[in-house]
Amino acid sequence: MKPILLGADHAGFKLKERIKEELERRKIPFQDLSPTFKEGDDYPRIGMRIARKLKQLGGHAVLVCGSGVGMAIAANRIKGVRAVLGHNAKEVERARIDDDVNLLALSGWKTSMPMAMGMITKLLKTKASSAARHRRRVKQLG
Numbered sequence: 001m002k003p004i005l006l007g008a009d010h011a012g013f014k015l016k017e018r019i020k021e022e023l024e025r026r027k028i029p030f031q032d033l034s035p036t037f038k039e040g041d042d043y044p045r046i047g048m049r050i051a052r053k054l055k056q057l058g059g060h061a062v063l064v065c066g067s068g069v070g071m072a073i074a075a076n077r078i079k080g081v082r083a084v085l086g087h088n089a090k091e092v093e094r095a096r097i098d099d100d101v102n103l104l105a106l107s108g109w110k111t112s113m114p115m116a117m118g119m120i121t122k123l124l125k126t127k128a129s130s131a132a133r134h135r136r137r138v139k140q141l142g
Contacts, residue, residue, distance in 0.1 A: 001028075001029060001059075001124075002029075002057065002058060002059030002060075003029040003030050003031040003059065004023065004028065004029070004030040004031070004059065004060050004061065004062060004120075004124070005030070005031050005033055005050055005053055005054055005057070005059065005060070005061035005062070006019065006020065006030050006031065006032045006033065006034070006050075006061070006062050006063075007032075007033045007034040007046050007047070007049075007050040007061070007062075007063045007064075007071075008034050008046070008063065008064040008065065008108065009034075009038075009041050009042070009043040009046055009064075009065045009066075009070075009071075010037060010038060010039050010040060010041050011043075011064075011065050011066035011108050011109065012043075012063070012064025012065045012066065012068075012071070012106070012107075012108035013034075013037045013064075013108070014108060015064050015106065015108040015111060015113075015116065016032070016034070016062075016064045016108075018113055018116075019062065019064075019113075019116055019117070019120070020032060022113065022117055023120075028124070033046075033049070033050050033053060034046055034050075043065040043070040043071055043074060044070065044073075044074040045074075046063070046065075046071070046074075047063055047065075047070065047071040047072075047073075047074025047075045047105075048074045048075070048077060048078060050063060050075070051074065051075040051076075051077070051078035051081040051083070051103065052078055054075075054078075054081055054102060054103060055078055055079070055080045055081055058102075059102070060102050060103065060104070060123055060124060061075075061081075061102065061103040061104070062103070062104045062105075062106065062120060062123070063075060063083075063103065063104070063105050063106070064105070064106045064107075064108045064111075065105070065107075065108060066107065066108055066109050067107050067109065067110075068085045068086065068105040068106050068107040068108075068111070069085060069105070069107075071083070071105040071106075072084065072085045072103075072105035075103050075105065079142045080142065081102060081103055082099055082100060082101045082102055082103065082138070082141060083101065083102075083103040083104070083105050084099070084101040084103070084104060084105065085105045085106075085107075086104050086105065086106050086111070086115075086116075086119040088115065088118075088119070089115075089118035089119050089121070089122045090122075092104060092119045092122040092123055092126075093122040093126050096122060096123060096126035096127070096128060097126060097127070097128060097129045097134070098129060098134055098137075099134075099137070099138060099141070100128035100129075100134070100138045101123070104119055104120065104123045106119070
C-alpha cells in the first residue's frame, strides 16, 4: 500500500494530527506533507502542492482545512486528481465507486474523528467501478 499523503492548513491542523495518530495506531502508512503548524497559511498552496504530489506518486490523499471546501477546490485544479468533500462514509464510498476519487477533503471545524476515520477507511478500501459508463465519465474529468 502506498502511503496516504496528508496535508492541512492552520484550521485543519488539529484534525490532521489526530488522524496521523490513528493511522499510526492502525499501522496504515502515511506521509505528512504539512508537518508544521503555520498560523494564517494559505490552503490553495497546500492543496495544490499535495495534489501535484498525489498525481506524481499515485495512491490517495487526505487534506483538511476549516470547511474542507477550499482544499477540494484547490486539489481539483490538478489534472488527474479527483477530490471529494467528505460529509459521510456512504458518500465517500459512492464517490470511490462512481468517480474513482483519490483525494478526500475534510472540514477541520465539523468532522469528528470517528467520521474522519470512517471516510478514510472507505477511501482506502473501496474499489472504483470498472463499468464502462463510470470509466467513460472519469476519463471525461481528465
